[in-house]
Amino acid sequence: MTDSTASVATGEKQQGATGRSSLLQLTSAAATKVQQFSADDAHQGKTFRVYIEGGGCSGFQYGFSFDQCREDDTRVAVEDVDVLVDPQSAMYLRGAVVDWQEGLSGAGFVVRNPNASGSCGCGMSFSV
Numbered sequence: 001m002t003d004s005t006a007s008v009a010t011g012e013k014q015q016g017a018t019g020r021s022s023l024l025q026l027t028s029a030a031a032t033k034v035q036q037f038s039a040d041d042a043h044q045g046k047t048f049r050v051y052i053e054g055g056g057c058s059g060f061q062y063g064f065s066f067d068q069c070r071e072d073d074t075r076v077a078v079e080d081v082d083v084l085v086d087p088q089s090a091m092y093l094r095g096a097v098v099d100w101q102e103g104l105s106g107a108g109f110v111v112r113n114p115n116a117s118g119s120c121g122c123g124m125s126f127s128v
Helices: 028-038 087-093
Strands: 005-007 024-027 047-054 060-067 074-078 081-085 096-103 106-112 125-127
Touching (some): 024 028, 024 074, 024 081, 028 081, 047 087, 060 106, 081 087
Parallel strands (some): 047 081
Antiparallel strands (some): 060 125, 074 081
16 A cells, blocks of 8 residues: 655644644545545534544544634644644644555544554554
């Protein structure tokens, strides 16, 4: 499988800063899936959020949702997809790649995170 990663450039941060960022990347497959999910009426007016929370078998776990933008969020954009990342999660997601994968064990977003020192078998939990 080849990695067709599309780099995510920082759109406008809520405070108005602009420029390129290596905060987060999305593969083309992930961007396409987010666009499909965002067409759902339940997600209208909301933006795709990638976040980190405590839990999982390795200490931290990844989360994905559609949410309203908060004042301290960073908004990044790629291929017509906006992504929100809160400041706490940004510390752990810098340089990460979000992909969409489908297989015999199911389908979902998968994160390749250079900041993780270890992860569990399911790939949704990690340690730093």
